[in-house]
Amino acid sequence: MDRYDERREQLAESALKTLGELGYARTSLRDIATNSPFSHGVLHYYFDDKLDLIDYCIRYYKAKCxxxxxxxxxxxxxxxxxxxxxxxxxxxxxxxxxxxxxxxxxxxxxxxxxxxxxxxxxxxxxxxxxxxxxxxxxxxxxxxxxxxxxxxxxxxxxxxxxxxxxxxxxxxxxxxxxxxxxxxxxxxxxxxxxxxx
Amino acid sequence: MDRYDERREQLAESALKTLGELGYARTSLRDIATNSPFSHGVLHYYFDDKLDLIDYCIRYYKAKCxxxxxxxxxxxxxxxxxxxxxxxxxxxxxxxxxxxxxxxxxxxxxxxxxxxxxxxxxxxxxxxxxxxxxxxxxxxxxxxxxxxxxxxxxxxxxxxxxxxxxxxxxxxxxxxxxxxxxxxxxxxxxxxxxxxx
DNA sequence: AATAGTGCTTGACGGTTGTCAAGTTCCCGC
DNA sequence: GCGGGAACTTGACAACCGTCAAGCACTATT
The missing domain is CATH 1.10.357 (Tetracycline Repressor; domain 2)
Structure with missing residues (x-):
């Protein structure tokens, strides 16, 4: 796995943590970035948009359980x-x-x-x-x-x-x-x- | 039932219609008002806030089914x-x-x-x-x-x-x-x- | 060491949101 | 029919949203 995918997983981890606490409706991309080591702009560097990130998170969640x-x-x-x-x-x-x-x-x-x-x-x-x-x-x-x-x-x-x-x-x-x-x-x-x- | 409660039910009806189509996360008070005969300001005349409206809607939904x-x-x-x-x-x-x-x-x-x-x-x-x-x-x-x-x-x-x-x-x-x-x-x-x- | 390119931050944008104050219209009792 | 309160509209507010362009920092290659 290259560095790009590593970062995507890391961001998905932060996103899942935030989403799990606040729920889908009340979680913004800035909330997710705050719960990560990065700034909010980086999310659009690794994911097309919000739904692309969540799509990735859902599948990543599955792999863990x-x-x-x-x-x-x-x-x-x-x-x-x-x-x-x-x-x-x-x-x-x-x-x-x-x-x-x-x-x-x-x-x-x-x-x-x-x-x-x-x-x-x-x-x-x-x-x-x-x-x-x-x-x-x-x-x-x-x-x-x-x-x-x-x-x-x-x-x-x-x-x-x-x-x-x-x-x-x-x-x-x-x-x-x-x-x-x-x-x-x-x-x-x-x-x-x-x-x- | 007085006029006040009638209007609340009428607004709940419009709200349920809108919420049923768009879901909780993507329904705004303006969407609800658009699907009703009234303007968006009237919702705060009959309900304290958004959650108060939805609370009323949930209980109203139950009574119907x-x-x-x-x-x-x-x-x-x-x-x-x-x-x-x-x-x-x-x-x-x-x-x-x-x-x-x-x-x-x-x-x-x-x-x-x-x-x-x-x-x-x-x-x-x-x-x-x-x-x-x-x-x-x-x-x-x-x-x-x-x-x-x-x-x-x-x-x-x-x-x-x-x-x-x-x-x-x-x-x-x-x-x-x-x-x-x-x-x-x-x-x-x-x-x-x-x-x- | 100079440079090119990746990784990341910052700041700003247009749009939308809930909320509310001010103003307008309507209706009912006198 | 006139006044007053209830019912409703309008417009504005501050905050927040997703998105993205511009720029900075760092690393690796030559």
Missing amino acids: VTRYDAVIADSTGPDELREAFAAKLVETIVEEGPMHRLWYDIRAQSMFEHRLRPAVTYVDQTLEDMVWRVIDRYAELSSATPALSPAAAYGMLDGLFHAALLGEALGEDDALPTLVDQVHGLLPLTIEGGTP | VTRYDAVIADSTGPDELREAFAAKLVETIVEEGPMHRLWYDIRAQSMFEHRLRPAVTYVDQTLEDMVWRVIDRYAELSSATPALSPAAAYGMLDGLFHAALLGEALGEDDALPTLVDQVHGLLPLTIEGGTP
Whole structure:
């Protein structure tokens, strides 16, 4: 990777930090530059415009989190262990990377109004669906069963629970995270069928 | 209702129309006023500031859609009929009120960054959960069974599927709506247990 | 060491934003 | 019909936005 790409990543890092705190609507290019070692003019040196920067940020964000559960998949030796570890990891990432997830749901909502965001959102959403499916597939395998729903359905339901927990956590519901654990524990068995009795 | 409240509702109507088209981030008070019979100054005559207006809009939005599925609940005489009618109604509202739903998910995401939106979002979210739970509860009753998950879990999963379908529809996936129907058909039986064999 | 070119800063631009004060029009009670 | 307050318009404000041109600093090559 050459120097040019390094700087783009560095700026994307600063941008993600700022966007994660303020959200898309209230983050200006000057805010991003303030949270970086550079001045505001440099952003137009490395990116065409604001949306080009955000497009890059979205894809960069994905690269950092798409393998988040792969260790859980690889290390778990039984269905219940996988279920526990997966639920714990979901909670962990809300606690440790909350702003990043908030930003993701923000950007995804923006993509319904801002057409230029759509390709990146579609791309990342698909990789997240794949990531979830690897968990479900492994869970079925460890249960000696087969998945009972489509990847899209599994991702949609799990994402709904995750999104609700993130929202609850942001809105100050103090039982949002334990509730998520319970919900995931309840949901995973529903995603498979034909397991060994 | 006095004249003052009538005008507030009228302005909220114009605001929702504009916000539904442009989204929160790109809608200005002047845009809203342009889509109304009044000038931009009148908004500060009826609302304290922009967030006060949006707070009012969110609650007003809820009042219009919270009973959307009650007719389905009342008219259905069997579990499969309810399931069909509910899924059809979900699709119908995406088609006919798409912008309003897009706005809702946008505002809900904004509430994670803008504290002043939180009370209204929390309030509406709860009424939506109640609305979904009335469907699930009736579905269990018609199935001679009992619900197998909490209202929050049922709402979270269903909302995840609905959100994904709305997003898919906005992003141009032409099978988003039929897929939603299939997913809802698959999900509802999972929400109950102990039905008559 | 002179120079060319990359990397970065600075400052300015036109436009838009929320907000509000001042002024105008309209309507209702007397 | 006349006065007064409510309803609404207009215009202006300070601040902020994305963008970009101009210039400075630094580095590497010759």
